[in-house]
Amino acid sequence: MNGYSAVTMETSDPIRERASESRARAARTKRDRTRAALLGAADPAFAARGWARTRVEDIASAAGVSNATAYNHFPSKHALIGHVYAPIVQTLRTQADRDIAAGRPVVPALTDHLRALVRIAWRNRGLTAALSAAIADYSTKVGRPADPHDENDPRVLAPIGDVAIELIARGQRAGALRPWPPAAEIGTMIVDLLLIRAVGRPHDPPELTAELMLTLLFGALRPELLTEAGPQARPFRS
Secondary structure, eight states: OHHHHHHHHHHHHHHHHHHHHHHHHHHHHHHHHHHHHHHHHHHHHHHHHTTTTOOHHHHHHHHTOOHHHHHHHOSSHHHHHHHHHHHHHHHHHHHHHHHHHHTOOHHHHHHHHHHHHHHHHHHTHHHHHHHHHHHHHHHHHHOSOOOTTOTTOHHHHSOTTHHHHHHHHHHHHHTSSOSOSOHHHHHHHHHHHHHHHHHHOTTSOHHHHHHHHHHHHHHHHOTHHHHTTOTTOOTTOO
């Protein structure tokens, strides 16, 4: 009897383990599908209705899940829009990493990055306007700078200015850009201009917004680019 029991346990344990793994995979698949459905419903909702008029409950209904399930995946509306916008930010990070690895000069790298950022923000201008409102709302609510450990902060989840700040800091350390204002300050100001225009001037051509951002940035950190072009020139006009 003892020998039979031992054999039974040895053969049944792998079966139970496989069954447990199968259930875990099914649960992960279901969770991933639910998350994707929520993000897929949230993107057009924020873009069409804006920040204030979009409710998590409406997104949950569009995704075919309960409100409790939606909040289980995303604890707040701020977190949800941050996760919706995060992939847009990531595409810009990829190109910047290539430029950094290749040792590309900071002026063309920054110029291309900001123009790409503006183009992407303009193509997604409804969603960008909603993100801008969400950031302003959350910043007012918490009354402090972004906390990297805050899982609800859209500034952390969709760090739209981080790449520009990193490129500026590299240029300042290398002596290609003036050290003042600091990268975090000037980079945040430039990206804030983009977010403000996404709300107040959504239909302005992206080329104009990019020109304004680049003129302000390099006017502060590399003014010779403007002075050498002449008083009437617009060197960042495209």
